[in-house]
Amino acid sequence: MKVVNSHKGIFHLLTRVYGLEAHSSTDRGLNAVMYAAEMISFLNGLADEMKGRSPLTEGFDPPYTTVHVGRIKGGTAANITPSYCEFEWDFRPIPGPRQEEVMDRFKAHVAENILPKMQERSAEHAHVETTLLSLVPSLLPQTGSTAETLVLALANQNDVTVVSYGTEAGIFQATGGVPTVVCGPGSILQAHKPDEYIALTELCACDEFLGRLLTVMKISG
Template sequence: MPAKRLSTREMLERLVSFDTTSRNSNLELIAFVETYLSAHGVSCRLIANEDDTKANLFATIGPADRAGGIVLSGHTDVVPVDGQDWTSDPFAVVEREGRLVGRGTSDMKGFIASALAHVPEFLARGPQIPVHLALSYDEEVGCLGVRPMIDAVIRTLPKPQVVIVGEPSSMKVVNAHKGIQSYVTKVTGLEFHSSQTHQGVSAIQYAAELITFLMKLADEMRERGDATGRFRPPYTTISVGTIKGGSAVNIIPRSCTFGWECRPLPDLDPEEIITRFTAFAEREVLPRMRAIYPQAGIETSVRARSPGLAPEEGSPAETLVMKLAQCNSAEAVSYNTEAGLFQLADIPTVVCGPGSIDQAHKPDEFIELSQLAECDRFMMRLAEFAGGA
């Protein structure tokens, strides 16, 4: 019996039905994809996380021992829907006015659906160039899953020619994006009656000094700007997203914790901001805290770090994907993807995928049917290219 074919829409409906929010396992989705590929004679390799609750999937269509392959990369996890005002079940695709609504339709199960739906087309053309499928976990919480997949599989392959990361770019070719570094800083002071401010150490007040320093750094980065003029906003950004501290207005607070991030331009020294922040905390703030309470502390831990994508104009990736996407130029974006990690593995990489980043992470996330159709045409051109046409 021939293996069942699924259209891109049917495949997307199946993928969205799996709640792969990053806090959950993605194994049911991975098992579905593995079964689907196996039915078409394509074997898979799974790379699990440490507790076997999640897995990456890597599969090759065509001659696995040949260099010059093309990697189609996508993450299987999605962001939470908690607290968002959805007008339909987030994990069931609904069509409205030429759009498919559902969590992950744009970011980025639409790309994965198109790639999987075209596996029969890749096979039918007898690929002379291998097409690799690389599906990862936990991209949304720091590009965690793709790292062991790169180490375990990508670096041991005959070197691929191109990696295409299918994040939503409206099917435009992206050759540069910012990095992301996110941190949690915990300030520990000394509780005291609020009338005795000279004896207590207010964690909130010292945290405010640290946040003020970050905002001054943000102003400096804005002034430095972006020499290329390609990014929006055109500078490295720094922002504080969460803060928690204190227990009552008449108690000098013992602790305060805040979460912050920076999104550096690709050419910024990735250590500059955290190095300057740490130096300010240790040299300017902490001594004054410990003059009152020697056990006071400031601790900053890394939540996530992922590199930017530096432009490689005229690279094999840019040249091929511009041809497949029928684009004449490449763009830069401010969001982060797994592309920078592939680039660190010395593989030319670009971003190109259906849907708009403007819809990602929002209630009633959607992808235009026209975007899926454009991605399908892209995949057909790729199938012809891999088959030697």
Template sequence: PLMIAEIGKRLPRPAMVVIGEPTEMKVVNAHKGSFGYRTTVTGLEAHSSATNKGINAVQQAAEIIHFINRLHDDQARQPKPGSDFDPPHSTLSVGVIEGGTAINILARHCCFHWDIRLHPGDSREAIEAKIEDFVKRNLLPRMHAVDPSTGVATESLFRVPALVPEPGSPAEELCRHLTGANRTSVVAFGTEGGQFQEAGIPTVICGPGRILEAHKPNEYIALDQVELGIEFQRKLIQWACEN
């Protein structure tokens, strides 16, 4: 957001933004919002033979993660009617977890990173509140009964706003013209598109490659997709020269 704000101050304001994330060269005008978190659990170390003398941060974290999984499953059981997103609901996922020092020690610390991919119409605050309430009701009382210095803290790591459809925007019209697309699409992954849109710049996503081939070992872009991307760039340059 800070860099985007500087664009208008230091450079000519762009008429539109085309983000080249992998969409198979489909014109995408919407994606879910993405919100990342880090939850840190502080326990009380003790020998694993004396579980009544300490608080195992790893096991407390596991309970929170299990609750996050339950919230995800609740979302999956209630898909949004008519949604174009795949999957057609909000998702919650835990991507990183670390903690503990030895197999025979109740862990003092455990930290995990998780995210929400928010479907339009859902409330991020409501999901956050459910997790906070679960911790307050089910974990903190028994943790504090052993030692008041134990606890659970969650901090926000990032906020990626959703890209909202703007039918007929200059970016959408141009990309549909250049690609010959009859319709627009949506994607579940996030981009900086929502940030450009919040700054008042018409934005779409259109780029070569498939998201299922990205963000994994040996990620690649198929040659046929590269060729489509080159052709798009050629047409874009020609359009810019003529207009």
């Protein structure tokens, strides 16, 4: 039941690479999988670059923008040059300026360095498209906001913390201008894995928190 006043953003993207199918022995095809691999290699380089930067904000673990490719699909057989490949990826920027940097640099690299090579082999079939599937803005700290003050009191906490995952809080703040913090039971260490769980002690603490919130709402209402 810690109080979170800042978290990273999430950019979730899908890149589709189109080539030309042929028998692999002819070398006349346009290999969508191999060009997709070049793009993923570039993303891997960006990930390494982000790790080497000085932290913009203290407290995040890891303290840098992360870049991750989570799914890839392409090809039909080992002896057929694949005409299509797609991969899903995301990056999670530290709160601050240039939130779109990774996406912008990726698109520029593809347009300037990879797509021209593809078009040399087959201008008719070479095509790359990257779609932003979802976006969660970073949650920026608003020290002393009404939300932070209230939730710290309800949670019996004196300090706030930051987290590297994203929540709807960033959307409420960015689109609605609503002072927002995050507070709830459980830990990210138990999330997105087999046998996810929330400790009973955390659920009890949350129940007590909600009881105090109802009391405050009755008084103020």
